[in-house]
Amino acid sequence: MAALGSFLMLCTCISGLFHVEATSDTLSSLDSSFCHGGLEVIYPELDVDECLIIPKSRKLREKVSTVWKAPQIYFSGAHKKKMYTLVMVDPDAPSRTNPTSAYWRHWLVVDIQGDALKKGQIQGTSLADYRPPTPPHKSGFHRYQFMLFEQPPDAPVSLTGQEKSSRGKWDLQAFITRFDLGEPVATLQFLTQNYKD
Incomplete structure (x- = not known):
């Protein structure tokens, strides 16, 4: 078992996984209080397990x-x-001061198997394929929010024709209510801005 732990640690070091720590001087109290439940979002060099601002270092943005x-x-x-x-949205589209296109739907996956989630996998049905965070130039920081809901049994979740036609101006609360999803069991967010800013 110790050998396995050492091997995993070595793999992590070799892959250059970058764990970013959030501190009180990087996020507002409102932004840092959004995260709860232990959700983890893992990119190749970035492990997000708490609310944070993605730094410019290592070209992460x-x-x-x-x-x-x-x-x-x-x-x-x-x-x-x-x-x-699983829902991923940008509530700050096109900017946090003027969110006229909020919620912008970046990713929506339903029917995710619980046993797969425990292994860090998404096995479900994609209703909106993943779109990466691409905040417009000079629009400031955007919050990219991940929300995980437990689906009621035998309740198929889908998008309406109108919802399928546009990712912007999505009424997230209406979607949650329509399928009786309730409160998310876990939430996570990171903030980033256009990488050229």
């Missing part, structure tokens, strides 16, 4: 916007036999 594909999602609190819905 550019990579999250232009290079990396959908992250791994890990939730240790998942119940093996339950199904989950």
